[in-house]
Amino acid sequence: MVRKEKIESQEGVIIQTATDLLRLAALNAASDIHLEPEDKILRIRLRVDGVMRELETHEISMHSPLLSRFKVMAGLDIAESRKPQDGRFNTSLDGKQYDVRVSTFPTIYGENMVLRLLDKSRVLMGLEYLGFAQDQLEEWEKLIHQPYGILFVSGPNGSGKTTSLYATLNAINSPDKTIVTLEDPVEYQLPMIRQTQAGGDISFANGLRSLLRQDPDIILVGEIRDRDTAEIAIRAALTGHLVLTTIHTNDAVGAITRLVDMGIERVLIASATIGVMAQRLVRVLDDETKESYDAPDEIVKELGLPAGKPVQLYRPSPDATRAEGGGYSGRSGLFELFKVDKNIRNMIIAGSPGQEMLQYAKEKGMLTLRQDGIAKAMAGMTSIEEVLRVTTGIDVH
Numbered sequence: 001m002v003r004k005e006k007i008e009s010q011e012g013v014i015i016q017t018a019t020d021l022l023r024l025a026a027l028n029a030a031s032d033i034h035l036e037p038e039d040k041i042l043r044i045r046l047r048v049d050g051v052m053r054e055l056e057t058h059e060i061s062m063h064s065p066l067l068s069r070f071k072v073m074a075g076l077d078i079a080e081s082r083k084p085q086d087g088r089f090n091t092s093l094d095g096k097q098y099d100v101r102v103s104t105f106p107t108i109y110g111e112n113m114v115l116r117l118l119d120k121s122r123v124l125m126g127l128e129y130l131g132f133a134q135d136q137l138e139e140w141e142k143l144i145h146q147p148y149g150i151l152f153v154s155g156p157n158g159s160g161k162t163t164s165l166y167a168t169l170n171a172i173n174s175p176d177k178t179i180v181t182l183e184d185p186v187e188y189q190l191p192m193i194r195q196t197q198a199g200g201d202i203s204f205a206n207g208l209r210s211l212l213r214q215d216p217d218i219i220l221v222g223e224i225r226d227r228d229t230a231e232i233a234i235r236a237a238l239t240g241h242l243v244l245t246t247i248h249t250n251d252a253v254g255a256i257t258r259l260v261d262m263g264i265e266r267v268l269i270a271s272a273t274i275g276v277m278a279q280r281l282v283r284v285l286d287d288e289t290k291e292s293y294d295a296p297d298e299i300v301k302e303l304g305l306p307a308g309k310p311v312q313l314y315r316p317s318p319d320a321t322r323a324e325g326g327g328y329s330g331r332s333g334l335f336e337l338f339k340v341d342k343n344i345r346n347m348i349i350a351g352s353p354g355q356e357m358l359q360y361a362k363e364k365g366m367l368t369l370r371q372d373g374i375a376k377a378m379a380g381m382t383s384i385e386e387v388l389r390v391t392t393g394i395d396v397h
Contacts, residue, residue, distance in 0.1 A: 253354045
């Protein structure tokens with residue numbers, strides 16, 4: 001009897017630890033929880049505003065039972081530890097509903113686990129709150145009100161693509177349009193829009209084929225992952241539908257190259273694509289604690305700004321850097337909007353290099369991600385360190 005009580009007590013501790021961990025993540029507005037086993041400890045970290053923060057450590061003896069608890073919640077095999085697994089569960093935390101996606105991966109010290117939290121009760125943002133410059137917002141609104149064509153939103157995981165697409169759907173949603181979506185997962189639930197969860201028997205490709213028989217005006221495809229999905233989406237755009245989707249590329253012009261690499265005919269890409277929006281997320285400086293300073297000459301040179309006159313930038317104050325959040329609060333977008341006009345279409349068909357298309361677009365007024373970031377850093381919205389963090393490795397000027 002004593003042994004049974006002890007076992008039940010241990011199980012209670014694990015259940016409570018798992019619940020507390022989820023609540024702490026929700027309280028900190030974390031997007032991800034990382035459970036990382038090491039030689040003698042279990043390290044737990046949160047991703048908040050795109051940046052990893054250590055939450056706590058436990059003795060390594062907590063690793064197996066804590067992972068087993070989350071595996072049970074996500075419907076995973078608790079006996080399997082040598083192969084990656086993926087699952088999900090729904091939970092309520094402080095009155096809010098969360099969809100939690102769970103991923104495991106074997107390491108030399110045991111299974112690593114990442115839990116991604118999606119707050120289903122989040123208020124959907126309007127386009128005007130995403131961080132667009134005014135001219136970018138006006139151009140995007142023109143594109144999303146086109147009767148047909150395909151619009152891509154590009155960027156890595158965690159760059160805000162889904163939020164931008166939902167805000168876009170919300171802006172064009174009306175009783176006189178039929179809007180259908182195919183997503184993985186469905187992060188927001190929108191009125192009047194028929195939303196479908198991809199996965200299992202419904203792939204993006206076969207699900208999209210079926211959705212085309214639902215008489216849609218506008219289609220959102222969660223992601224272009226393969227040639228079949230890309231071809232169906234593009235042909236849908238050519239037959240009178242407005243298609244919104246995402247693609248994983250570093251910059252906007254890179255989406256064209258990625259489609260070519262998938263084997264899509266250049267003439268189809270040129271005929272269907274009306275625009276590509278690349279984006280990143282940067283942390284926003286706290287207005288109460290930020291301070292201004294004159295940028296050093298080397299920073300001015302690196303940013304490609306005119307030399308000879310002071311450039312004012314902003315950063316967290318020394319006291320703020322030591323506080324929770326490091327002087328930042330929330331995130332906003334950087335955007336690069338590549339519009340496909342007649343000249344770009346001819347360049348795509350002719351097989352022109354991406355650099356030539358990029359140069360033409362900049363001459364027509366397109367801001368690159370780096371340029372948009374510099375403008376926002378000079379306006380005091382974010383720091384130049386944040387801009388450099390998310391735009392390193394892509395076009396500088």
